[in-house]
Amino acid sequence: MPGKPAEIQLASTHMYEYIQGRLVEKNPAYAVVDVHGIGYLLNISLHTYSQLIQDEQCTLYTHLVVREDDMLLYGFADTGERELFRQLISVSGVGVNTARIILSSLSPHEVERAIAEGNAPLLQRIKGIGAKTAQRIIIDLKDKVSKELIPFEKSGNLHNTKKEEALSGLIILGFPKMLADKALIKIIESEGTGLTVEQLIKHALKVL
Numbered sequence: 001m002p003g004k005p006a007e008i009q010l011a012s013t014h015m016y017e018y019i020q021g022r023l024v025e026k027n028p029a030y031a032v033v034d035v036h037g038i039g040y041l042l043n044i045s046l047h048t049y050s051q052l053i054q055d056e057q058c059t060l061y062t063h064l065v066v067r068e069d070d071m072l073l074y075g076f077a078d079t080g081e082r083e084l085f086r087q088l089i090s091v092s093g094v095g096v097n098t099a100r101i102i103l104s105s106l107s108p109h110e111v112e113r114a115i116a117e118g119n120a121p122l123l124q125r126i127k128g129i130g131a132k133t134a135q136r137i138i139i140d141l142k143d144k145v146s147k148e149l150i151p152f153e154k155s156g157n158l159h160n161t162k163k164e165e166a167l168s169g170l171i172i173l174g175f176p177k178m179l180a181d182k183a184l185i186k187i188i189e190s191e192g193t194g195l196t197v198e199q200l201i202k203h204a205l206k207v208l
Contacts, residue, residue, distance in 0.1 A: 004005065011208045012187045015064060016062040016073070017061065017062065018049065018060060018061045019033050019040050019059070019060050019099055020035070020057070020058070020060075021032075021033040021034050021036070021040070021057065021058070021072075022055065022058075023053065023054050023057075023058045024039065024055070024151070025054070026049060026052050027049070028044075028046050028049050028052055028080065029043065029044070030043050030044055031044050031048075031049070031052060031058075031060065031075060032044060033060060033075075040073065041073065041098065042073045042074060042075030043072060043073065043074045043075065043096075043148060044060070044064065044076070044100075045074050045076070045081070045085075045103035045104045046103070046105075046202075047077065047081060047103050047104065047202075048075060048076055048119065048200055049062045050169050050197065050201050051077040051187065051197075053079060053172060054076070054139070055166075060075030060076060060077065060119060061077075061078065061080075061081075062075055062076075062091050062100060063076070063082055063083045063085060065096055071110065072096070073094075074096065074100070075125040076111065081108045084103070084111060084112065084145070085099050085100070085103060087141050087144055087145070088102060088111075088137065088141070090140070091133075091136055091137050091140045091141065092136060092149055093132075094133065094136075094137065096111050098128050101122070101127055101128060102123075102126055103128045105125075105127070106122075106126070107198045107199060109196060110122075110186075110199075112145040114143050115137060115138050115142055115145050116142060116143050118138050118142065121134075123137060123138070132182075133174035141174045161194075162196065162197050162200060163184055163188065166184055166196045166197050166200035166201050166204065167173055167181055168186055169201050170204055170205075173205075175204075175208050180204060183204045183207050184200060184204055185208055186207075187204060187207075191203065
């Protein structure tokens with residue numbers, strides 16, 4: 001598109017595998033990681049944001065975008081999310097910002113399931129994704145995403161672990177522990193124990 005800086009896909013986009021250091025700043029859009037006195041700013045998704053704890057050591061797997069007038073680093077909590085991000089931006093019409101919005105609106109698991117099941121309406125609910133783009137994502141990536149998606153575990157121990165992780169994330173976001181805990185209990189009672197940590201947090205954010 002005219003006026004949009006070209007994204008140059010060179011071998012250099014894979015020159016950084018990961019960045020490991022102390023998380024000194026984070027918000028839903030980016031994180032700053034201190035590595036031996038150098039602060040790296042990485043663009044992140046809500047999925048990754050929910051898994052980061054400030055002032056603790058973290059590892060973010062990276063993707064470098066080289067443009068004519070800029071270089072941008074994207075960071076991901078795990079290699080699976082990064083691979084899905086790379087698959088999404090390989091689709092015509094899906095840029096890095098759109099891919100990040102997708103991974104902030106849905107968890108990687110939900111995105112993969114939507115693609116594998118051809119659930120275009122779910123993808124269309126995401127800002128900036130129209131009918132044509134949703135169909136293009138499904139057509140281009142259906143054979144690439146895993147079709148043997150791991151079913152959600154429903155054991156009591158895992159349920160408790162996910163609830164505690166979600167509670168910790170909400171407390172980090174600034175919500176009182178008692179209110180956050182009550183919200184999570186109501187969500188689990190109404191939705192069941194099959195929700196991921198990210199889904200629990202997203203549901204809670206809507207009611208807190």
